Amino acid sequence: MIKIVVDRGRHAPQAFCDHCGKRIEKAKDGNYEWKGQISSGDASDLYLIHKACSYAFKQVTGDSLQTAELTLLPIRLGNNLEIDWDEANEMSEL
Numbered sequence: 001m002i003k004i005v006v007d008r009g010r011h012a013p014q015a016f017c018d019h020c021g022k023r024i025e026k027a028k029d030g031n032y033e034w035k036g037q038i039s040s041g042d043a044s045d046l047y048l049i050h051k052a053c054s055y056a057f058k059q060v061t062g063d064s065l066q067t068a069e070l071t072l073l074p075i076r077l078g079n080n081l082e083i084d085w086d087e088a089n090e091m092s093e094l
């Protein structure tokens, strides 16, 4: 899940593992996962999982989950939100 954490006086979104609850500090250490058995037009919850927790999470949920690199999530979500990346970069400097 994503939470807002106060870090050095700023409110910062950070990723936390939906299995162990600890922060995912580097995208390369995580995946995003979702239920693969959904029909076109339906939606699945999305889980943020440490790669090291992925097997255990699947054992607990018993679901057939699809997996993708967490590194890809911001770009894919941003593209689905039709983000103007240049404008977003300018706004983040404020």
Ligand SMILES: [Zn+2]
Binding pocket: 017, 018, 019, 020, 021, 022, 049, 050, 052, 053
């Ligand atoms: Zn974890």
